[in-house]
Amino acid sequence: MSTDSSKEALYAASATPKYKKVRRVTPAESPVTPVDKTPDPELGHAPIAKERYTSAQFMQLEWERMWTKVWLLGGWERDLAEPGDYVATHLGKESVLIVRQRDGSLKAFYNVCLHRGNRLRPEGTGSGDSFKCQYHHWEYDLDGSFLRIPDLDTFVQGPPPCKGIRSLPCEAWGGFVWFSLNPEAGPLSEYLDPVDKHLAPYNFAKMAMTRDITVEWDCNWKASVDAFNESYHVQGIHPQLMWYLHDLDLQIDTYERHNRYLIPFGTLSPRVRKPNTIPDPIKVIMKAAGMDPADYDEPIENIRRDVQKWKRKHGAAQGKDYSGLNDDQLTDDYHYLIFPNVTLNTHADDLMLFRQRPHETDPNRMYYDIWTFELIADGAPWPDRPRHQHVQHGDKSIGLVLDQDAHNLPGVQAGMHSAGFDGLWLGQQELRIRHFHKVLDDYLAGGPTAQT
Ligand code: FES
Ligand SMILES: [Fe+2]
Numbered sequence: 001m002s003t004d005s006s007k008e009a010l011y012a013a014s015a016t017p018k019y020k021k022v023r024r025v026t027p028a029e030s031p032v033t034p035v036d037k038t039p040d041p042e043l044g045h046a047p048i049a050k051e052r053y054t055s056a057q058f059m060q061l062e063w064e065r066m067w068t069k070v071w072l073l074g075g076w077e078r079d080l081a082e083p084g085d086y087v088a089t090h091l092g093k094e095s096v097l098i099v100r101q102r103d104g105s106l107k108a109f110y111n112v113c114l115h116r117g118n119r120l121r122p123e124g125t126g127s128g129d130s131f132k133c134q135y136h137h138w139e140y141d142l143d144g145s146f147l148r149i150p151d152l153d154t155f156v157q158g159p160p161p162c163k164g165i166r167s168l169p170c171e172a173w174g175g176f177v178w179f180s181l182n183p184e185a186g187p188l189s190e191y192l193d194p195v196d197k198h199l200a201p202y203n204f205a206k207m208a209m210t211r212d213i214t215v216e217w218d219c220n221w222k223a224s225v226d227a228f229n230e231s232y233h234v235q236g237i238h239p240q241l242m243w244y245l246h247d248l249d250l251q252i253d254t255y256e257r258h259n260r261y262l263i264p265f266g267t268l269s270p271r272v273r274k275p276n277t278i279p280d281p282i283k284v285i286m287k288a289a290g291m292d293p294a295d296y297d298e299p300i301e302n303i304r305r306d307v308q309k310w311k312r313k314h315g316a317a318q319g320k321d322y323s324g325l326n327d328d329q330l331t332d333d334y335h336y337l338i339f340p341n342v343t344l345n346t347h348a349d350d351l352m353l354f355r356q357r358p359h360e361t362d363p364n365r366m367y368y369d370i371w372t373f374e375l376i377a378d379g380a381p382w383p384d385r386p387r388h389q390h391v392q393h394g395d396k397s398i399g400l401v402l403d404q405d406a407h408n409l410p411g412v413q414a415g416m417h418s419a420g421f422d423g424l425w426l427g428q429q430e431l432r433i434r435h436f437h438k439v440l441d442d443y444l445a446g447g448p449t450a451q452t
Contacts, residue, residue, distance in 0.1 A: 030246055030248070030249050030250055030251060030262075030264060031246060031264050031267060031304065032246075032250070032251050032262045032264055032328055032332065033326070033327070033328055034251060035251075035262075035326060035328070036253065037251055037253060038253040038254055038255070040252070040254070040431060041254050041431075041435060041438070043431070043434045043435060043438055045426075047422055047423035047424060047425055047426075048423050048424035048426065048433070048434070048437050049422075049423045050416045050417075050421060050422060050423045050424070052222065052437070052440075053219075053220040053222055053223060053363065053413065053416045054220070054363055054364065054413075054416050054417055055363060056361075056363055058363070059358065059363040061444055062358070062440070062444070063092055063093075063358075065443050065444050065446060066340060066440060066443040066444065067091065067092060067181065067340075067358070068181040068182055069180075069181075069182045069185075069443060070180065070182070070185075070191070070339065070340055070443070071169075071171075071178050071179070071180045071185060071188050071191045071192070072091060072178060072179055072180065072181070072341070073176055073177075073178055073338070073341075073342050073355055074087060074089050074096060074098045074108065074170070074176070074177045074178055074179045075087035075089055075098055075125070075176065075177050076175065076176060076177075076209060076371065077172050077175050077176055077177050078175070078209070078385075079125045079385075080098065080099075080100040080106065080177060081100070082100060082127065083100050083101060083102045083104070083142065084099070084100065084102075084127050084128050084129055084142055085099075085100045085125070085126075085127045086098060086099040086100070086121065086125065086126055086127065086128070086131075087124070087125045087177070088111050088119075088120075088121040088122060088123050088124060088125075088126075089123065090123050090357070090360075090367075091181075091357055091358070092357070092358045092359070092360055093360050093361070094110065094111075094181060095110070095111035095112070095119055095123065096108055096109070096110065096111055096168060096179050096181075097109045097110075097111040097120060097121055097131070097165075098170055098177050098179060099142050099143075099144075100142075101142055101143060102142060106170050106171070106172060106177060107142075107143060107144065107167055107170055108167065108168040108169065108170035108177075108179040109144045109165040109166060109167050109168060110165060110166045110168065112165065113133040113135065113138055113165075114138070114160050114162070114164075114165060115133065115135070115136055115138045115149075116135060116136070118133050118134065118135045120133055120140070120165070124388060125388075129142070130142065130147055131165075136150060137150050138150070140164050140165055141164070143164070144163070144164040144165040144166075144167055145163050145164035146159060146163065146164050168180060168181060168183065169182070169183065169185045169188075171187070171188040173188055173189070173192060173196055174196065174199060174204045174205075175204040175205045175207070176204075191257070192258075192338065193255075193256070194255060195255070195258050195260075195336055195338055198260075198334070198336070199334075199336070199344070199346060200324070201323075201324025201325050201329075202324075202325070202329075202346055202348070202351070203321060203324075203375065204351060204373065206321075206375055206376055207350070207351055207373035207374060207375050207376065208373060208374055208376050208382050208383050208385075209371060209372070209373055209385055209386060210372045210373060210374050210383065210386060211370055211371065211372040211386055212369075212370075212371055212385075212386050212387070212388045212389070213369070213370045213388070213389045213390075213391065213398060214367055214368065214369050214370075214388070214389070214390045214391070215367075215368045215370070215390075215391050215392070215393060215398060215406070216365065216366075216367060216368075216390075216391070216392050216393055217365070217366050217367070217368045217393050217406065217409055217410075218364065218365055218393050218409065218410040218413060219364065219365070219366060219409040219410060219412060219413035220358075220363050220364060220366060220413060220416075221341065221356045221357060221358045221359075221366040221367075222356075222436075223366075223409055223412050223413055223416075224354075224356045224366060224368055224409065225337065225340070225341060225343065225356050225433075225436060226424075226430075226433045226436075227405050227408075227409065228335075228337075228343045228354060228405070229259070229261075229337055229343075229430075229432040229433050229436065230429055230430040230432060230433060231247040231248070231250055231261065231263060231429060232247075232427065232429040232430060234247040234269070235247065235269070235271055237404045237405070237407070237408065238401055238404050238405075240281070240400075241269075241281075241401070242268070242269035242271055242272045243268060243269070243272060243275070243279035243281060243282070244265065244266070244267075244268075244279065244281040244282060245263055245264060245265050245266075245267065245269065245333070246263065246264040246267050246268070246269055246270065247263070247269050247271070248269065248270050248271070248429075250262060250263055250429075252431050252432060254431070254432070254435040256439075257338075257339040257439050258336060258337055258338050258339050259336070259337050259339075259432045259435050259436065260334065260335055260336040260337070260432075261335050261432060262328065262332055262333070262334055262335070263332055263333040263335055264304060264328070264331070264332050265285065265304070265331050265332050265333055265347075266282055266285045266286075266303055266304040266307050266331045266332075267282075267300075267301065267303065267304045268300060268301070274300060274301075275300070278293050278296065278300060278303065279300075282300070282303055285303075285307060285331065286303065286307060288349070289307050289310050289311050289314075290310065290314055290318065291306075291307065291310050304331050305327075307330070307331050308327040308328070308330040308331050309327075311330045311331075311348065312327065312330065315330075318377055319377030319378035319379055319380060320348075320349070320375060320377055320378075321378075322348055325348055329346075329347075329348055330348045331348075332347075333345050333346065333347060334346045334347075337432065337436065339436065339439050340436075340439075340440065341355055341356040341357065342354070342355055342356075343355075343356070348375070349374065349375045350372065350373060350374045350375060351372070351373040352370070352371075352372050352373075353370075353371045353372070353373070354368065354369065354370055354371075355368075355369040355371070356368060356369075357369065364413050368406075370398060370402070393406065393409075393410065394406070
C-alpha cells in the first residue's frame with residue numbers, strides 16, 4: 001500500500017502516532033459501499049514456493065512464458081505528443097523503442113541496430129527525424145525502415161532482407177503507451193478488461209506528471225508487487241496511516257488477470273482508538289477539498305462522507321469533473337494491479353503509479369519506477385514535466401511511506417534464501433498475492449489466459 005508523494009508532509013505529520021492503538025477483536029466492516037464485488041476465488045491455502053523469488057531458472061521461465069506474452073506499460077503518452085517523439089524503455093534483457101509516427105499513430109520496435117546489435121537509443125525520452133545508430137551510422141526512419149546504410153556496396157550479400165528494425169504490438173490507453181513482446185498479442189483492451197472500463201472516469205489525460213523516479217531495489221520484482229497488494233502491513237510498517245485510512249476487511253476483487261482492493265481514505269483504522277481531535281492527515285484531505293477543519297463539529301467518522309458530499313457539490317466550480325466517479329472514489333484509493341507489474345493507486349485528484357521491472361539477469365534485483373500525477377483543474381496552468389531520476393536502493397528518500405515500504409525488501413529477499421524458510425504463508429488479507437501467483441502460473445503453464 002502506498003500514497004501520493006505530494007502528500008508526504010501529510011503522513012509525516014503523524015509519523016509518530018499520538019493516539020492509542022486497540023487490539024482488533026472482531027472483524028470490522030469496511031465503510032466502502034460494495035461495488036461490483038467478485039466472489040473470492042478458491043485458491044487454497046498452500047505456501048507460495050520461495051524459489052519463485054530466488055531462482056534464475058524460474059526467472060528464465062517467467063521471461064519465456066510470461067514477460068514475452070503479456071501487454072506491458074511502456075511510457076506516458078504525453079511524452080510522445082509530436083511525430084518523432086519517442087520513449088526507449090528497458091525490460092529485462094530487452095529494450096523497446098516506442099515512436100510517434102508522422103501520421104499520428106504509434107509504433108514500437110526492438111531498440112536494436114540490425115548491423116552489429118548496438119542499442120539505438122539509451123533509456124529515456126527524446127525526439128528526432130530518424131534513428132541513426134551511433135556506431136557505424138546505419139539510419140532508420142521513424143517507421144523503422146532503413147534510410148541509409150553507409151557503404152552498402154561493400155556488403156556483398158546486400159542489406160538484411162527485412163525492411164528495417166523489427167516492430168512489436170503497440171497501443172495507447174489511459175494516457176499511457178503499451179507494448180507487447182508477443183507478436184501475436186491480442187487487442188490491448190481485451191487484455192486490460194475490465195480495468196480499462198473501471199478507470200475510464202478518472203480522466204488520466206487531464207493529470208500532469210509530478211514525479212518520475214526509478215529506484216534499483218535489491219529484491220525480486222514480485223516482492224515489490226506483493227508489497228503493494230495487501231493492507232496487512234499497514235499496522236506493521238505504516239503505523240501513522242492508521243489515523244488516515246481503513247486497513248481491515250477491504251473489498252478485494254480478482255479478475256481473469258488483474259485484481260484490486262478498495263481502501264477507504266479520510267477515516268480511522270478499526271485498530272485505533274478514536275482521538276478527541278481530527279488527526280492531521282485527515283485535516284489535509286479536508287483542506288484539499290476546500291473544507292475548513294476548524295469549522296467541522298461532526299464526529300470524525302462522518303468526515304469521509306462529508307468530504308465526498310463537499311467534492312460532489314463543489315468539484316465543478318473548482319474545475320474538476322468528478323461526474324463519472326462514484327462517491328467513494330472521491331475520497332478512497334481504488335487500488336489496482338494490472339498484471340504483471342503495474343500498481344495503480346487511483347484517486348479522484350491524483351494517480352500514483354508504480355511499474356515493477358525485472359533485472360536483466362539477477363532474480364534478487366529489480367527496477368522500481370514511480371510515476372505520480374495530479375489532476376489539473378480546467379484552465380489551470382500545467383507544471384513542467386519532472387526530470388527523470390535514477391537512484392539506488394536507500395540512496396535517497398522517496399518519501400516516508402515508500403521509504404517504509406522499501407526498507408524491508410532487501411531483508412525479505414535475503415530471508416527467501418534461508419534454509420529456515422520454505423515459502424510465503426499467506427492470510428486472507430493477502431488474497432491478491434495468491435491470485436497474482438495463480439495468474440502467473442496460468443502463463444507458465446501456457447493456459448488460456450496466456451493466449452493474449
Ligand atoms: S551496430 Fe549500428 S551501425 Fe553498426
Ligand atoms: Fe506500504
